[in-house]
Amino acid sequence: MSDATDTPSDPSNPFSFPPELVEAQKAAAEAYEALHRYQATLPWSRVPHDGWEAPTPAHGGALVGPQSSRPATQGWTSEQGAEYDRLWEACRTTSAAVSLHPHWATFSGADQFEARQALKRMPGALPAIKPVEQDDMATAV
Template identity: 40%
Template sequence: MSTATPSPEQAPAEEQPFDPLDFPQKLRDAQRRAAELYAEIRAAQARLPWSREPHEGWPAVTDRGREREGREPSPGWPAADAAAYDELRAELLEVTAYVQTHAWWTTCRDNGVQGPDLVAARQALKTAKGAVPLAPDDVDTAA
C-alpha cells in the first residue's frame, strides 16, 4: 500500500464559506435596471403635471390656525406621456418581482442565511457594485 501524500493538484479544494453578498451577475443587473427605471419614473413625475387627469385644483385654506396648501389646476397628462409612464411602471414591476423572487434568496436560506441576515443581504444588493447606476467612485470621476 502506498501512503504517498497527494500532490496539491490532486488535493481536494477547500470549500469557501458561503457569502450571501456574492450576488449573481443577473441579479445585480436586474437590481441596476430597477434603480434606473425608478429614476426614469421619478423624472417623469417631476416633469408632468401633478394630476394625471385634468383637475380644477383647490384653493389654500386657513381654518382655526391650520393651513392646507392649495393646488393649481392641472391640464392632465398627454396620452403619449401617460402611455410611456405606464410602460415604465409595468417594466419596473416586472424587474422588481424578478429581484424579489430570484433563486439566490433560496440559496441563501439553504445555506443558513435567515431573518435579519437575509434582510441585510437583500438591503446590501441595493448598493452592491454593479447593482446601482452610479457608485460614489463614478461621481468622483465625473467631477
C-alpha cells in the same frame, strides 16, 4: 454582517451575489429612477382637475397641520399616460426579477434581509445619478 464579497460563486454566503442578480438590481434601480424623473415632468393630476386653494383661517385663527393648494390642470396627455404606464411596468418587472431570483431561496431571516440591503448599495448595482434639469421641473405644473 459583512459587505458583499467579490466571489459570487459561494452559494453558502448570502453576500456573494451572482452577477446576473447585481445586473437585475441595477436595472430595477434605473427603472425606478427613470419613472421618478419622468413624474417630475408631469402635471400633478393624471386627469383634468380644477385644483384648490389652501383654506383661510376663520376669525383670524391659525389652521392646524400642513396646508396645500394646487393649480388647475388639464391632466396628462394620452402619450404621457402611456409613457408613465410603460415606465411603471418596467419598475414592476425589474423589481420582480430581483425579488424572485433563486439566490434568495437559500437564505432567510436576518441574513436575507441584510443581503438584500447590501445588494441595493453595491457599486455595480447603482444607476448613474443624473441631475434633474430645471426645465424638467418647470413643466411639472
